[in-house]
Amino acid sequence: MKYIFVTGGVVSSLGKGITASSLGAILRARGHKVTAVKIDPYINLDAGTMRPYEHGEVFVTGDGAETDLDLGNYERFLDIDTTRSSNITTGQVYKTVIERERKGEYLSQTVQVIPHITDEIKNRIRAVAVAANADICVVEVGGTVGDIESLPFLEAIRTMRFDEAYENTAYLHVTLAPEVSTGEIKTKPTQHSVAQLRSTGISPDFIVVRSSTEMGEEMRRKIALFTSVEPERVYSSYNVEFLYEVPLAFEEQGLGREIEKRLKLETIPPSLGFWHDAVKKQRQPAFEVNIGFVGKYVAMGDSYLSILEGLRHAGIHNDCKVNIHWVNAEDLKSEEDAKNALENLDGILVGPGFGMRGIEGKILAAKYARIQQKPYFGICLGLQIAVIEFARHKAMLDGANSTEFDQYARHPVIGLMPEQLETEDLGGTMRLGDWEMTIQAGTRLEKVYGTAGTVLERHRHRYEVNPDYVQRLVEAGLVVSAVTPGKAQRGAGLVEAIELNDHPFFVALQSHPEFKSRPMRVSPPFKAFITAALEARQKST
Numbered sequence: 415m416k417y418i419f420v421t422g423g424v425v426s427s428l429g430k431g432i433t434a435s436s437l438g439a440i441l442r443a444r445g446h447k448v449t450a451v452k453i454d455p456y457i458n459l460d461a462g463t464m465r466p467y468e469h470g471e472v473f474v475t476g477d478g479a480e481t482d483l484d485l486g487n488y489e490r491f492l493d494i495d496t497t498r499s500s501n502i503t504t505g506q507v508y509k510t511v512i513e514r515e516r517k518g519e520y521l522s523q524t525v526q527v528i529p530h531i532t533d534e535i536k537n538r539i540r541a542v543a544v545a546a547n548a549d550i551c552v553v554e555v556g557g558t559v560g561d562i563e564s565l566p567f568l569e570a571i572r573t574m575r576f577d578e579a580y581e582n583t584a585y586l587h588v589t590l591a592p593e594v595s596t597g598e599i600k601t602k603p604t605q606h607s608v609a610q611l612r613s614t615g616i617s618p619d620f621i622v623v624r625s626s627t628e629m630g631e632e633m634r635r636k637i638a639l640f641t642s643v644e645p646e647r648v649y650s651s652y653n654v655e656f657l658y659e660v661p662l663a664f665e666e667q668g669l670g671r672e673i674e675k676r677l678k679l680e681t682i683p684p685s686l687g688f689w690h691d692a693v694k695k696q697r698q699p700a701f702e703v704n705i706g707f708v709g710k711y712v713a714m715g716d717s718y719l720s721i722l723e724g725l726r727h728a729g730i731h732n733d734c735k736v737n738i739h740w741v742n743a744e745d746l747k748s749e750e751d752a753k754n755a756l757e758n759l760d761g762i763l764v765g766p767g768f769g770m771r772g773i774e775g776k777i778l779a780a781k782y783a784r785i786q787q788k789p790y791f792g793i794c795l796g797l798q799i800a801v802i803e804f805a806r807h808k809a810m811l812d813g814a815n816s817t818e819f820d821q822y823a824r825h826p827v828i829g830l831m832p833e834q835l836e837t838e839d840l841g842g843t844m845r846l847g848d849w850e851m852t853i854q855a856g857t858r859l860e861k862v863y864g865t866a867g868t869v870l871e872r873h874r875h876r877y878e879v880n881p882d883y884v885q886r887l888v889e890a891g892l893v894v895s896a897v898t899p900g901k902a903q904r905g906a907g908l909v910e911a912i913e914l915n916d917h918p919f920f921v922a923l924q925s926h927p928e929f930k931s932r933p934m935r936v937s938p939p940f941k942a943f944i945t946a947a948l949e950a951r952q953k954s955t
């Protein structure tokens with residue numbers, strides 16, 4: 415097993431996750447089997463309770479872990495399925511060690527950071543690599559070198575060189591070369607950051623320098639000289655227009671080849687055709703669509719990362735540029751507002767969310783889409799919104815709502831299931847991770863997925879369409895296009911997807927298909943939504 419440890423310095427938010435993922439992508443393109451691990455030095459056991467507006471999206475794995483968004487990057491760039499174990503936090507490590515200590519497993523030893531915490535860190539890293547049966551495991555250490563919190567992790571990866579041998583371990587350090595007001599790009603912070611890394615006992619084998627423009631040969635030599643890393647192992651990570659240019663830029667600078675050399679791996683020529691094509695399609699798309707993304711103002715951007723990626727994949731697979739227009743749900747106060755905000759758009763997406771802010775605006779958006787025959791794609795909360803809207807205005811259930819927003823709703827068309835109400839632990843009642851849905855024959859969803867069978871999508875929600883109202887909604891014309899199959903623990907027959915018949919594309923899912931969308935294997939409903947938006951646009955012009 416080969417390990418590549420990715421650390422970061424100077425500042426956070428350097429795009430270390432994209433660097434680690436892109437590195438993985440080029441090694442995979444060279445025929446190696448790659449997996450990845452993210453280390454987060456915070457105490458939280460997982461990202462489930464953390465604010466997405468601060469930390470970005472909570473990514474959900476197939477086995478139902480709520481994790482760091484970098485796992486999403488690994489899944490998309492490496493085309494792998496990560497698991498609960500792929501995200502290691504300080505909290506998890508200490509919890510295990512403390513539990514073990516209570517059970518008396520350390521006999522009469524004094525339990526300490528070194529070696530007990532560091533051993534547990536190493537065990538966890540190795541376990542992921544072994545479970546994935548990979549040749550190479552990329553380990554990204556979150557945070558910045560110099561943080562107190564990351565020290566035990568740095569110590570653990572430092573000693574892995576001795577446990578695993580020199581040719582099986584490599585250290586890659588990502589730094590920033592900032593541009594000062596004269597336009598000059600400065601190397602000094604990189605020098606300091608490498609010195610700081612060295613003070614922990616780790617000497618980098620590779621350096622990746624983030625900068626706005628591509629770093630020239632002279633600068634590469636300067637950094638190499640200051641840091642004692644060979645110039646051919648110093649790489650420039652400059653701002654690119656399209657995300658998938660990053661792996662291509664690394665490969666072009668020889669990173670893949672140098673890693674193979676350093677880790678004594680077989681040299682395999684890379685096949686990066688897909689990434690080249692994807693960039694080309696994004697650079698010169700045949701078509702263009704405008705999508706309205708209706709959400710809370712504070713949530714725009716990174717908290718919807720996987721959805722934005724899903725739309726990107728759908729664009730590539732439709733040879734189409736997808737322009738996202740953020741529509742602040744709280745600005746939609748009347749039908750007039752909805753019309754003004756949405757009429758020039760080719761499709762409307764209502765995404766996931768918690769809490770009642772912006773709900774009525776989202777309902778107005780769904781109503782506009784339904785009546786004006788605009789393509790509508792609802793994801794999780796976006797389904798619940800569509801159901802509430804339909805109940806109020808088509809099924810004539812005045813005052814219909816979700817009990818999440820109105821506990822005493824006259825018609826609780828969305829609510830908690832009886833078995834959920836029995837437990838007091840709110841977090842524990844979420845439906846998380848892979849759940850099956852059975853697609854009903856003869857629906858649009860059958861065409862979208864190409865099957866009337868059972869498919870897996872990831873979930874992260876607490877409320878369900880209330881089974882007591884399904885019949886009335888169906889009688890008013892709502893189509894239930896997928897349900898939870900019989901063997902589910904929580905209420906078989908729950909509504910998984912809905913659609914409308916007399917509409918070009920009105921599809922909503924209770925699950926989060928974005929978590930399974932990959933550049934090479936776009937999520938079917940994302941692709942179909944963009945196709946529908948494209949058709950709507952062509953019809954209107």
Ligand code: GLN
Nearest residue numbers: 766767794795875876877
């Ligand atoms: N708040 C809703 C629920 O808990 C929707 C969640 C979501 O969109 N992920 O059911």
